[in-house]
Amino acid sequence: MSATTLKPHQKELFGHPVGLYVLFFTEMWERFSYYGMRAILVIYMIAEASHEDGPGLGWTNLEAYQLYGWYVMLVYVISIPGGILADKVLGQRKTVMLGAVILVLGHGTLAIESDWAFFVGLTLIIIGVGCLKPNISTMVGGLYKKGDIRRDKGFSIFYIGINLGSLLATSIIGVVVAEWGWHAGFGLAGFAMLFGLAVYIYGQKYIEHVGNKPTAEENSNDVSIVKLFSKIFKSPIQLVIFIVLLALSIYAGFTFEGVDHWGYGALFIFLSFVVGLLMMIYKSLESNIMKDRFLVLLLSFLLVIVFWGAFEQAGGLMSVYTETKTDRMLFGYLIPTPMFQGLNAGFIILLAVWVANIWAKRKLKNKEASSLFKMATGTIIMGLGFVFMIFAVREYDANGSSGMQWLVLAYLFHTIGELSSSPVSLSFVTKLAPIKYASLMMGLYFAATGLGGKVAGILGEKSVSFGEYTIFSGIVIFTVVFGLLVILLLKPLKRLTHGAEDNERIMHNDETEGFELADPDINN
Incomplete structure (x- = not known):
């Protein structure tokens, strides 16, 4: 097939699909926005109203560390439903688009000088990263056919984009904050994500063959978490362990000292269900080899x-x-x-x-x-x-x-x-x-x-x-x-x-x- 008859998604640049570079720059700007915001998040929270870079939230160090811990945890945990949304409903390509849009809104909201905007912005960023992060890397792998020796090098190029975005953000964001204030820094992160979204929209024709909505047959072959966990009610020992853990989690979480006791209550309950799920996975494995490997994995x-x-x-x-x-x-x-x-x-x-x-x-x-x-x-x-x-x-x-x-x-x-x-x-x-x-x-x-x-x-x-x-x-x-x-x-x-x-x-x-x-x- 001659070069003139190649479809956009079949075209290559420097020995790799053009789609790789679309995802490269999309992720580069997304990481710019994420690490740019992360770099100033905690110091903004503890900055007083008289801070040289402008008024901060004036929180104590303890309060800032508490929110930081919850934020980092949720960014990753929300990736689980983000992956499920892609696998079951939208496909990776549309889920990444949705995540990018939500991230633009989140970073833009953080640029508003208001307490409500701070919390709403962080919430939107958590959701946006959860939609984008677990799916865009999967799409990189999808650009290459099984056994293609270029795949690892493609990921290497993609990895450079991630760290380039981080390096650019942390090099620039501090200067912007020092010159124009905290919210200018948050706003810059928003503009970076907007660039990433623009790149992604422009490059759709180069990635139209990857990350599409799963077929009914593909969905039917997936393991249902609900069905798997429900089997615990037929396993007396595992059920007792789960109930004890759940009871202890509810008690410990909701008697926990501190303003975020509700968060710990939810976290402990979540972990109880995770333990229950892991027990059922282990029990369902058919061979001792698989069970041994599963224990090492844990x-x-x-x-x-x-x-x-x-x-x-x-x-x-x-x-x-x-x-x-x-x-x-x-x-x-x-x-x-x-x-x-x-x-x-x-x-x-x-x-x-x-x-x-x-x-x-x-x-x-x-x-x-x-x-x-x-x-x-x-x-x-x-x-x-x-x-x-x-x-x-x-x-x-x-x-x-x-x-x-x-x-x-x-x-x-x-x-x-x-x-x-x-x-x-x-x-x-x-x-x-x-x-x-x-x-x-x-x-x-x-x-x-x-x-x-x-x-x-x-x-x-x-x-x-x-x-x-x-x-x-x-x-x-x-x-x-x-x-x-x-x-x-x-x-x-x-x-x-x-x-x-x-x-x-x-x-x-x-x-x-x-x-x-x-x-x-x-x-x-």
């Missing part, structure tokens, strides 16, 4: 919660520390706080190939390079980054301020840890999840990531009572001990996977230049 979710519970301090406790206790003067210029969050994206762009090649070379030498080992090692490396925050706190206690070098080193270690752990975690889910529950386990992976965000908020809250030194030290100790424990248990855990990764091989030459990613956007 352990990997614990690693995910621990990792993101520590990593998400970037937008919470570390952001506040940067704003209030760090000497940010460089050559007579005050570096805006949001720029420091951009270090993560910058380091990813610089180091991603290097880290991927280190792991590839280990595997070529037949050294330990399993997914669990990478996840545990990444968690340890990321946790060790908080050692530099301990040094920062000690310097602040001695001199009244701490140097920027501690933040740079902390973000460097966090990024190396992320590149070791995050890219392989979702791939691990695809290897171990039972085929008929694959989509459901993906949703639970998002939920685990969201719970990590909630843990991050809780740790921020505790810093108000115990201080940053205690929290940073606790993160170092827990992440290192937990990661080492997984490594110590690696042999029996690998036996329980029953060779799920034994058939993998390392590609040579230019094929090792890509990232080892199944879905690079999953945590970014």
